[in-house]
Amino acid sequence: MLFRALNDMKLRTKLFLSFIVVVFIPVLVVGILLTNELRNMALGNATDQTLTNVQRVKARTAELMNVAIDSAYRLANDERLGAVATRKYENIYDLVQAYRDYTDFKENRRLYKEVSNIRFYMDNPTLLDNWEFVQPEQAIVQSAWYQKALNSTNGMISWYYLEDDRDHKKYLSLVRKVNFPEQGSNGVLSINLNMEMLNSILSQESFETMIVDDSNTIVAANRSGMVGKTMADVDFQKDVIMEQGGSFDAYVDGNESRVLIEPIMPQSSMNALRIISVFSIASIVKDANRINVLALMVISASLVLAIILIYAVATILSKRMLRLSKHISKVATGNLDIALKIDGKDEIGQLSRQFNAMVASINGLVAEVQESNRQKNLLESKQNEIKLKMMASQINPHFLFNALESIRMKAHLKGEKEISQVVRLLGKLMRRNIEIGTGMTKLSSEIDIVRCYLDIQKFRYEDRLQYSLLIDPRAGDTNIPPLIIQPLVENAVIHGLENKTEGGIVYVKAEMDGNLIRVDVFDNGEGMSADKIAQLTTSMNETEDDENNRIGLRNVHLRLQLTFGSEHGLVFKSEPGVGTHITFTIPLGGEFHV
Missing domain, CATH: 3.30.450.20 (PAS domain)
Structure with missing residues (x-):
């Protein structure tokens, strides 16, 4: 009960109470005892x-x-x-x-x-x-x-x-x-x-x-x-x-x-x-009384000075703590655009600096959360963009699948095995694209889509297109966003090899690099100049894709960064007439960044 009452007291009251208990009463008791003792000594000596x-x-x-x-x-x-x-x-x-x-x-x-x-x-x-x-x-x-x-x-x-x-x-x-x-x-x-x-x-x-x-x-x-x-x-x-x-x-x-x-x-x-x-x-006892009066005056002056000092110190402490309390209340209401300025190197000054550091940390955390939410929303937007573009091509998908299956069966019955195989791959590719949502997929599934796409393009370009898939088996179970590698391969085929009469080759490579998986997409097509690479890099950071009905490089670049971090975006290397090399890395296991 006593401790609760003490805890409920204001700081100024506690200081005054402590002064009375620790200083005033002992000084008063000692003064009375010394006065009586001095008086008794004087009387005893006189006697x-x-x-x-x-x-x-x-x-x-x-x-x-x-x-x-x-x-x-x-x-x-x-x-x-x-x-x-x-x-x-x-x-x-x-x-x-x-x-x-x-x-x-x-x-x-x-x-x-x-x-x-x-x-x-x-x-x-x-x-x-x-x-x-x-x-x-x-x-x-x-x-x-x-x-x-x-x-x-x-x-x-x-x-x-x-x-x-x-x-x-x-x-x-x-x-x-x-x-x-x-x-x-x-x-x-x-x-x-x-x-x-x-x-x-x-x-x-x-x-x-x-x-x-x-x-x-x-x-x-x-x-x-x-x-x-x-x-x-x-x-x-x-x-x-x-x-x-x-x-x-x-x-x-x-x-x-x-x-x-x-x-x-x-x-x-x-x-x-x-x-x-x-x-x-x-x-x-006249001399003793004179000494006592002098001592009383000194003690009284000291006590008055002590009271003034305690009052001043208590006032300063109370004002500083009240300022701290008001700023804490403002922060509690959600006002984070404040800074507390309390001079001094004592505990209250240290609390004020810690309070400012805390507010700055909260602001930083709020900014991080806002940025994280923005990135999540942007990632979902990009994923929805894929889904919407896929849905744009979904005109009665069951009808299309049934029609493709009918074409494949007729081609097969007539002995057109190559056409039958291409129609099967096309149906598989379309089905996989339609089934893609906004979640993650395995690297091995992404490679299957890439293989279907390259086989279809090989049917189209015949001997003008060659490809090679070198995938480390240990990387197959890693989670990645859907349609990451396929747009890169598509970009290599369309922009790198389509206008090249003699054709070319596309390499897709996924290998372990410490705690990372490194994915490389090569082509020996037309290549790009340094200015065009710089323009492409700028466009990926500033503009939206302008290609119709396909997934753009910027979408891939942003989704990689939003998912795994800014250091995991696309990196381009290219020379005119030599070819283009696109690479990116993802953490082993595909841990999310956001």
Whole structure:
């Protein structure tokens, strides 16, 4: 069914359908696959790069935080800190002297640029605030971070985004409880990280990156205006805000984005930070989209050009084939006087040349058939001419035969055997002539007629006429048209010997010559000049016989050619006073030419 539908389609439709199936659909599928693959590769590369960046940020941030952790550990285990913080001072001088002698906080800030400030909160009424040792106010004591630090297990640390009372700026701060077992008291140590260093770590990243504490407060970011805000203040997809780690596709600021979350959980920490890196998918696939648009433009231009070319080729092919179809239709109606002109050496051009050759061949065959019919009609006309001339002499043939038979019997009874024989031959000759139709006869039968005719003429001319018949027995069964040899013999007797006083001789010879039978008729009569032979040859090709009541040489010549071919006509050779030689050939077996 499908093949039948395809066969019923026009050539132009087939070409377009083939283009769609073979070119358009594969190109479209490959384009979609390559576009998706390029987009996925871009996203994958960006994700890998972001993950690498996040790991680098995590490592550098962890180094920064570990400095604070190490400092906190050393300070928490320093007995001098306990001695200064738990002592009950009697006067201001002793307190100032103690503060002056304890330089560990200053030394830490000097040695470690990662540390911005160190504060120690201690409930000791004899202490004065010097920005390092702080007597906690009621608000601080009641704060969540302070209470959590006091209730924590010894050695555990926490990270908070706290405001420093000195400069009123917020810092990512390490907070831990410091126990003084001997004195039965404790304090809270707070170490502020260098926020410039922390922000410088993030500023080197190409994608939006931020550090968020466990209360979803942004403590550092490489985008201005973000620090200090909470994740709830940012247009961030809600279900991603609480994720602790992983890669997520989410909408950030209304843009489709990919979010990478990596937790930072330093050793001995009770809470963790999160590094959140965000990149817009549109910005990542921008180059890929640009390449895709460029590729789409190139592919579209190529497809449009291909469609135009296919349309042009299909139009050219259709027009050429339509011209061929119209000419074939004209030939089908019988119009053979046309010639198709289609340029090109392709299959259609070859078909046009073959069509012209076919039409020429048909014209040739038609001409041959017409010529063959003409020759057949002419042959039948010549055969009918013989029959008509024979019929002209048929005045009650039975009466003539009976009369001749009566004459022959009376001559025989009176002893006139020669007359009786001549009358018998004359009757036989007349009977054979009357019985001749338009068909073929055997060469042997034709020779019998020739013999009867020569015997009758010999009776007439007596010793003035001699004849000789030399016939190859193998040629006797060959078919030839009737009355072919007899008119030649008659012409030799009448025109060659009749006016010759001393008489002459007639030779009739039929012999094998390869695949032909050669028939020769000789006489040693008066002969003809070259001009007369030329005139005779011309008359046989152009004029009708003008002899009355006999079969002319032209009739014999034309019937031989019409029956066996143009090369089988009569050939004349003659010299005045020497004689005339007429010859012709017929194929062995007497095959018809037409």
